[in-house]
Amino acid sequence: MKKNCVLVSGGAGYIGSHTAVELITAGFDVVIADNLSNSDMSGVEGVRRITGVDVPFVNVDCCDREAFAEVFRRYDFDSVIHFAAYKAVGESVADPMKYYRNNLTSFMNVIDLMREYGRSNIVFSSSATVYGEADELPVTEQTPRKPATSAYGNTKQMCEDILRDSVAAYSSLKGIALRYFNPVGAHPSALIGELPRGVPQNLVPYITQTAAGIRECLSIFGDDYPTEDGSCLRDYIDIVDLAKAHVAAISRMVEQKNKERYEVFNVGTGRAVSVFELVRTFERVNDLKLNYKVAPRRAGDVVAVWADTTLANEELGWQAERPLDETMRSAWAWEKYVRKL
Ligand code: UFG
Numbered sequence: 528m529k530k531n532c533v534l535v536s537g538g539a540g541y542i543g544s545h546t547a548v549e550l551i552t553a554g555f556d557v558v559i560a561d562n563l564s565n566s567d568m569s570g571v572e573g574v575r576r577i578t579g580v581d582v583p584f585v586n587v588d589c590c591d592r593e594a595f596a597e598v599f600r601r602y603d604f605d606s607v608i609h610f611a612a613y614k615a616v617g618e619s620v621a622d623p624m625k626y627y628r629n630n631l632t633s634f635m636n637v638i639d640l641m642r643e644y645g646r647s648n649i650v651f652s653s654s655a656t657v658y659g660e661a662d663e664l665p666v667t668e669q670t671p672r673k674p675a676t677s678a679y680g681n682t683k684q685m686c687e688d689i690l691r692d693s694v695a696a697y698s699s700l701k702g703i704a705l706r707y708f709n710p711v712g713a714h715p716s717a718l719i720g721e722l723p724r725g726v727p728q729n730l731v732p733y734i735t736q737t738a739a740g741i742r743e744c745l746s747i748f749g750d751d752y753p754t755e756d757g758s759c760l761r762d763y764i765d766i767v768d769l770a771k772a773h774v775a776a777i778s779r780m781v782e783q784k785n786k787e788r789y790e791v792f793n794v795g796t797g798r799a800v801s802v803f804e805l806v807r808t809f810e811r812v813n814d815l816k817l818n819y820k821v822a823p824r825r826a827g828d829v830v831a832v833w834a835d836t837t838l839a840n841e842e843l844g845w846q847a848e849r850p851l852d853e854t855m856r857s858a859w860a861w862e863k864y865v866r867k868l
Contacts (some may be wrong), residue, residue, distance in 0.1 A: 537610030573719035589633035623678035708795035712854035713861030720861030735862035746822035795834030
């Protein structure tokens with residue numbers, strides 16, 4: 528198998544497209560597989576424009592095992608980064624079976640097919656959501672996971688467990704789960720970025736759409752939390768930095784530098800930022816005023832979560848680099864590009 532070739536499932540989406548770019552920049556060949564259920568070809572076109580490489584794209588649903596197997600027969604990759612999954616927390620509570628069926632089936636297909644076709648390395652996109660309301664902050668990889676409060680969160684925990692058990696049982700496999708904190712921002716070229724369908728559920732796209740006049744007013748969900756300014760604390764990780772963590776994870780396995788066959792890393796900045804602070808940063812670096820109001824707390828939100836990144840820093844040789852100012856500038860540049868402002 529080609530050691531330097533990576534299948535990126537969900538590669539047309541927000542995190543997948545940025546990761547494809549960083550892999551190619553680092554010298555990897557990339558194949559993108561995506562069913563475009565929550566993305567479109569603009570992500571793939573953006574990757575091609577930024578890199579100048581005509582990246583192969585396959586329109587396939589990873590849940591369709593036979594169709595997905597064809598990708599394994601056709602392309603000679605030794606590693607897979609599996610992004611393809613549903614990710615809306617609220618929707619997963621309203622329709623859990625949609626999430627269990629899709630997120631678990633596609634991941635189990637990946638593992639089965641990797642075994643069947645002799646592929647070695649897998650990176651799974653997990654989430655800080657597995658920590659829930661943590662008892663200790665910042666969270667390390669050893670911080671106990673809390674019972675999931677959404678089907679979405681549960682699929683992340685279950686897929687981590689599926690990966691851990693599979694790697695333990697099948698000696699041909701190695702795996703890394705990356706626990707993302709809050710990915711934000713866009714590529715500096717502004718050719719790829721986050722493109723939510725409908726009303727954004729996440730903070731930064733809501734901010735940029737409000738600035739663009741698409742949304743009237745940002746609601747800040749709660750100013751009475753036990754934090755300094757009363758709003759929630761998160762660890763906002765720049766999307767390009769996050770993408771680079773995947774390159775480090777794949778390289779670690781390809782170069783056989785992993786200490787265990789299954790490993791877990793937090794991918795964050797190590798810095799807690801409040802909702803008010805993020806809004807103020809956005810206003811300052813882009814020189815604009817945002818229409819916002821304080822609204823009631825959103826059900827299910829944890830008060831605070833941010834990463835201890837020591838393990839990723841030391842073992843992956845990776846750390847977040849892009850300053851938040853630049854990230855928030857890039858988020859606005861992308862929104863302006865998409866809306867032709
Ligand atoms: N928020 C607002 N107004 C909005 C949207 C969000 O005030 O319109 C606040 C939230 O209450 C929260 C913060 O902004 O305090 C961040 O909210 P996001 O929805 O952007 O992100 P979450 O931290 O809720 O969730 C994200 C991902 C999940 C992942 C989780 C892990 O969306 O997939 O981080 O920590 F599981």
